[in-house]
Amino acid sequence: DAGVIQSPRHEVTEMGQEVTLRCKPISGHDYLFWYRQTMMRGLELLIYFNNNVPIDDSGMPEDRFSAKMPNASFSTLKIQPSEPRDSAVYFCASSLGLIAYEQYFGPGTRLTVT
Amino acid sequence: AQKVTQAQTEISVVEKEDVTLDCVYETRDTTYYLFWYKQPPSGELVFLIRRNSFDEQNEISGRYSWNFQKSTSSFNFTITASQVVDSAVYFCALRGSNQGGKLIFGQGTELSVKP
Numbered sequence: 001d002a003g004v005i006q007s008p009r010h011e012v013t014e015m016g017q018e019v020t021l022r023c024k025p026i027s028g029h030d031y032l033f034w035y036r037q038t039m040m041r042g043l044e045l046l047i048y049f050n051n052n053v054p055i056d057d058s059g060m061p062e063d064r065f066s067a068k069m070p071n072a073s074f075s076t077l078k079i080q081p082s083e084p085r086d087s088a089v090y091f092c093a094s095s096l097g098l099i100a101y102e103q104y105f106g107p108g109t110r111l112t113v114t
Numbered sequence: 115a116q117k118v119t120q121a122q123t124e125i126s127v128v129e130k131e132d133v134t135l136d137c138v139y140e141t142r143d144t145t146y147y148l149f150w151y152k153q154p155p156s157g158e159l160v161f162l163i164r165r166n167s168f169d170e171q172n173e174i175s176g177r178y179s180w181n182f183q184k185s186t187s188s189f190n191f192t193i194t195a196s197q198v199v200d201s202a203v204y205f206c207a208l209r210g211s212n213q214g215g216k217l218i219f220g221q222g223t224e225l226s227v228k229p
């Protein structure tokens with residue numbers, strides 16, 4: 001089975017531009033998570049969905065960030081407008097359940113905002 | 115509050131040495147789950163193991179072994195006869211049953227295995 005798929009793998013954009021990151025979870029997984037990884041803050045949970053519904057978005061840094069999951073096989077994380085401090089690796093992960101289940105991570109999207 | 119501490123920021127060993135990566139956690143939940151992930155230079159996060167708070171049996175998988183001790187709130191990871199391919203950043207993570215599903219990661223230990 002295919003793992004979690006993310007696109008693009010790398011994104012370089014200028015400050016002020018809109019950025020959209022995409023994720024396809026593992027088929028049959030009911031939970032989808034978005035994380036951000038930086039040297040300073042490590043791995044941070046931004047938001048997660050259960051059956052396409054956002055459950056906890058308390059980790060979303062500010063209103064410039066938004067995430068959607070229109071169906072069970074697709075999610076987007078959008079940053080508008082982007083800022084240099086948004087530069088990070090963004091990971092999508094999915095899991096069968098929440099508490100007792102491991103998460104499987106995608107390869108990540110390395111975002112650079114200049 | 116939940117917290118995971120990986121006190122070793124970087125470890126360097128020579129191939130075939132054994133190495134232990136330390137993980138200490140804090141939680142008030144009686145039911146919780148511990149995880150280890152590997153992040154090789156290519157960047158992806160690879161799941162290695164999950165352990166629940168009611169199972170203190172040590173686990174061995176090939177050259178990898180895990181020692182879970184509730185008395186010291188530790189979940190240490192040992193690689194026996196390390197290989198260059200083991201070079202990666204290793205993350206310990208915790209999820210408590212009453213924490214809304216959040217997975218709390220430690221800061222990671224960067225392991226460098228030299229030939």
